[in-house]
Structure formats: structure tokens, C-alpha cells
Amino acid sequence: MENYSLPPKPKNSLWKKIKTIVITLLVIGLYVWTFTGIDIEWSRVIERALNNFQRVIPKLLSPDWSATSEVALAMLETVFIAFAGSLMAAILAVPIAFLAANNMMGKYLSVIGKWILSAVRAFPDIILAILFVVAVGPNAFAGVLAIAIGSTGMLGKMFSEIIESIDMDIVEAMQANGANRIQILFYAVMPQIIPEFLSYAIYRFEVDIRASSILGIVGAGGIGTMIIFASNNRNWNEMGTILLAIIIVVTIIDFASARIRRKIV
């Protein structure tokens, strides 16, 4: 009878063991810190929930159809904000992406470009919207600017990664043939990046639809304004209509965008 035993386990070095212990302790420490810091008044939460469930949930599920036209108009404005914002971002992101890609400009410029992009990305959209609402007043254009700047960070990063992944042989071949920088840009770089750029810009439009639907909470236009009014007035029927509108529009745009992107790439 042959002996079917498992192969011996690889021995862990002492260094690895210490590392595992330290990491485990750190994680435990983090959770202890979390659970001691969070203090939820459960009694109040449960009391509120018991009172509100009967009042809120049935109303949410029976949307107020009389508000349909108003909601549709606000949703349309949301789509406009997202569209204008993403298009601006898609244009703004291109030069920054070229700056940040390390195979286009020098190494140092690329580091600067990457820093600019990650700094922009660190601001949540809503915070940008707050700043722009203070600057241009509480209207939809503040939302457009917030979306434009917010998306530039993400799109710039994606674009620069695309540029970094292009086939540089073609660029070299053109250089060897004596093409100047503009010619290289148009005939070697652009054909390689345009489909993916478009694909990411359209994907970003999907994300921006979601983002712009909440900007109204700080006064930057779109359907968010209605959300905040409906919740302040405890008008849960209208909230049901708004939710339905968001779900439908986002689903349609996700679907359409996925189809277009599949065609492009």
C-alpha cells in the first residue's frame, strides 16, 4: 500500500511570522478603535424605526404620479448637468493626461501631472459643488462645474494609463522616418488612444449621472433639489417618484452606454 500523504507545508521564516503577528495586532487595534469610537443609540434607532416604517415604506412604494412632470423636468436637468460636465471633463482631461503619461513628456513633468490628478481626485464631488455654489450661486451651472472638475481627476488618470499602454514601436518608426511631433501625435498616438478615450468618457458619463443626481442637496441643481425638499417635507410619495425616476434613467443610460462602448472598442 502506498502512502498518500500531503506534501510538507513550506516552513515560515521568523521574519514572516513576526510580520503576520504585527499585521494581525494592527488590524485588531483598528477594530477596537472603531468599535469604541462608534456609539449608536440603539434604543432611539429602534424606536424611530418602529414609528417610521409604517409611515415611510408604504408611501415610498406608492409613488405620487401627479409630480411626474416636475420630476421628469428635474431629471432632465440632471442629465444635462452630467452631459455638460462629462464633456468638459473629457476635454480638460486630455492635456493633463498627456502631461501625466510618462512616455510622452519627461519623467518629472509626468510626476507633476500625476500629483495634480490625485489632488483633484481627493475632493469628493459634493465638496466641489459646495465651493462652486458659493462661487457662482445656487444653480445648475455650479453642478456642471463640480462634475467637470471632479471627473477630470478620474478621467485624466484613466487617459494617462491608456497613453502609457500604447505601442511605442509605431512612434519610433515615425520618428525614424523623420516625422515631427504633431505628425506623430496625429498618425501614431491618436489612432491608438481614441477608441479607449471615448469608451472611458462614456463610462464616466454613467458615473456622472449618479453624481449629478445628488448635487442638488447642496443647491447645485438637478433632481437633488427635489430630494432634499421631499425629505424635509416628509413627502415620501414624491420621494418614491423621484427614486423611480433615478432608477429608470440610470438603468437606461447604463444600458445604452454599455452598448455604445461595446461597439467602439
Added chain:
Amino acid sequence: MTKEKPSLTADKTPSIYPAKTKMQVTLIFFVIIGIYLFSMYWTQREMVGGIGGALGNMYVVIEKFFPPNFAVLPAIWEPMAQTIQMAILATTVSAILTVPLALLSAQNVTTFKPLYYLTRTFLNILRTIPDLVLAVLFVGLFGIGLFPGILALIVFSLGILAKLISETIESVDMNPMEAMRASGGNTLQVIWYALVPQVAPQFASLVLYVFEINIRASVVLGLVGAGGIGLILNQQLGFYNYPNAMAIIILIFVVVIVIEFISNKIREALL
């Protein structure tokens, strides 16, 4: 080469693209520009003073935000810590809840089609609702506080995480799973010994990625009363106390960057 014209427009060289494609692209281009111009008109119609006035105004306002009043930092440190704790808790809970959902919405694990489509549809609908809208709903249900905020983060990140992880599961090597099944392993054994080792690193990486998203989301939840630093920010803006607000915004900025940096380093080490 006697012609002065650049080769691009020379009539002798045939174009790379057929005329029909060119027409289509031009048409799409003009449609997009048209929608853009209309969007710009629509969003600016309520603006007082037009874009020129806005730019001038922006300078005046930005001046109001500076210099930020860093004297408030000790007072806002606690809500900031609470914000991070909310994100940690929410990410942990959704990482646990996501496991069954991700398995159910992975085509290669859930062979029972109706169940797969049901979970997929549920997750798709979940993902259409933005985080702050969820927060507004939960604040309406549970009252102002941390609990609705954490719940909103859990539900929001569940949608993203389950989708990403189910895609990871769908892309694994199926051979070990088949081998396990052929040698008589039951479903749980197959998942535990053939699937988990393959997806574990990606799982950890995606959870960290969602944690980054949650940090960003949690700093603004307070704007609708769902706890954390956003609440203080909203108050300060309400009082037109712009230097304090700027200090808070800068703190948020620094915290987000630091956490993202750490998380990126861990993810690089994982994969």
C-alpha cells in the same frame, strides 16, 4: 510633389475611412455639440450675471475662504475620526454580506439561472441609487445620527463590491473546481478549496478599493444628517464661516489622500 496642398486633403490620395463613416462621425459630432450647447444654455438660464459675472464672483468668494482657520482643528478631529470609523465598520459589514451575493451572481457558481438573474437584477437596481439618496432615505427612517449613515454606506458599497467580486469569480480558472467536483467534493468544499484561494487576493484588494470609496462617501454623508464630519461642515457653511469650512475641507483632503496612499501600497503588495 508639386502641389502645395498638404497630403491630408490632396484629392488624389484616397482617404483611410469610407465616406459613410466620415458622414456618421461628423453627424454624431454635431449632435453632441448641439446637446452640449443646449445643456450649457439650460444650466445657465437661472444664473444671475452670466458666466463673466460668475468668474469675477468666484475670485471674491475664494478670497473669503482664505486663509483657512486651522484653530478649529482640535475641535473637528473627533468627528473626523468618527467618519473614518463609520467607513471601516460599513466596509467590514458589506465585505461579509457581499460573499453570498457575489457567489449567487457569478454565472459559474450559480448554475441555477433564475436565481442568478434575480440576484443580478437586484444588484443592478441597488447600484443605480446614489449614496446620498440612500442616506436621505435612511435618515428619514431611523432619524438623524450615525446609524443611517453606516447603513447607507453598507448598502451602497454592497452593490459595487458584489458586482466586482462576482466578476472576479467568473474569471477564475475552472479546472480546479471541476477536479474537486469530479473527485466528489460538495458545493461548499468546491468553493472553499478551489475558489477561495483563487479569489482571496483580489477580494482583499477590492475591499480596500471600496474602503477608499466609502471614506470619500462618508465625509459628505453628514450633509444630510447622517453623521460624521459633513455635519460640522454644513453647519459652518450655514453660518457663512468660510475660513472654518476651508480648514475642514483641507482636513478631509489630507485624510483622503493619506488613506488612499496607504490603501494603494497595501493593494500593490497584495496583488
